[in-house]
Amino acid sequence: MDTLPEPSTPAGREALAALLGDPARALVALDFDGTLADIVPDPEQARAHPGAVPALAALAPHVASVAIVTGRPAGVAVRYGGFAGVAGLEHLVVLGHYGAERWDALTGTVHAPSPHPGIAAARAELPGVLDAHGAWRGTWVEEKGQAVAVHTRRATDPEAAFEALRAPLAELAAQHGLILEPGRLVLELRPPGVDKGVALEAYVREVGARCVVYAGDDLGDLPAYAAVEKLRSDGIPGLLLCSGTAIPELAEQADVLLPGPAEVTAFLARLAQRLAE
Structure with missing residues (x-):
């Protein structure tokens, strides 16, 4: 079995150790476009990497929660990701529009406020x-x-x-x-006042996670990175993954650099295998 990549920072290594030591209290949260799905010229043609759903389905039963945190509408991310009705993903949550919308696999419904x-x-x-x-x-x-x-x-x-x-x-x-x-x-x-950092921190508190993994690739993921840094200061270890190096501000903060969605998917699959041992 392939080994997991070694985080480049002490904080990342601490988080990976916490995840492996107590996965049932860990949250794995991921962006969609550029992280689980390749960036394509037409955003309507974006789809999750073929290995993403099987990897997430294998991983989800071992951790406290798996969440997709995306700027897309929640329902669109569910369709393009192929997340609905998947065995193993019965408790998946998709936080769309930077957390303004929420889809729960358990109910199959989207909750959203009225548009600004x-x-x-x-x-x-x-x-x-x-x-x-x-x-x-x-x-x-x-x-x-x-x-x-x-x-x-x-x-x-x-x-x-x-x-x-x-x-x-x-x-x-x-x-x-x-x-x-x-x-x-x-x-x-x-609208103002909604970003991936706010959404991620609120969901960490909701599920009572004691460790968090976040993977992203774009400027909209910077607030989520900042939220992980804040959670670290509160004693909750956090592992930051970056998909690609297109955004230097993100890549420079990451604990693990992965070339793109194929490698993010492989990381998730390796993690699931490791936790299943």
């Missing part, structure tokens, strides 16, 4: 903003219910389109009481 009124207002103005900045061609607007996102991956010059839109979309967000969340060639307008 600023989302509809900003969505109505988006075409004019994109056109005014010459970014209509090649950009793609993703309707997310609780948020709206502009992708530049299909533009002729994706990076230039991304940078050109940052300021005007930040202004549009502010006008409607929203915040702008940048990611990998995507700019998302969403």
Whole structure:
């Protein structure tokens, strides 16, 4: 059997030891896009790595909880991940829209608040903003219910389109009481006060986890990393995994660097095998 990679930091090594020593009190939380699913030009075509669901299903019975923490709507992440009705994942939780929505495998239902009124207002103005900045061609607007996102991956010059839109979309967000969340060639307008860190810390407290693993790949995962650091200061060991190195701020903080979703999946599978011994 392949061995688990050695964390590069003392805090990471402490967390891995805590996880292996008492897995029944550990929470494993993971981002979706870029972590369990490869980044693709069309976000609607993203799907979990073929080995992800089997690895999670093998791991889940050994730990306190497995959670997916994503910026996508919870129901979309469930569909694209293939998480519903899987033996072993009966207690999986998907925290969508950065924790604003929640899907529980046990009930198969999504609980969500009413959308922030600023989302509809900003969505109505988006075409004019994109056109005014010459970014209509090649950009793609993703309707997310609780948020709206502009992708530049299909533009002729994706990076230039991304940078050109940052300021005007930040202004549009502010006008409607929203915040702008940048990611990998995507700019998302969403309500304030909700992020992956808030969602992760609340769920750790809910399940009473005494150890937490978090895996992410993008700027939206930085608040979750910060939450793990805070939990460490409260005496709860935390292991930080980074999928890829596209975001240096994330990679530099990680305890374990993994090249991408295939390797994250392999890590989860190895962990499940280790805990089953």
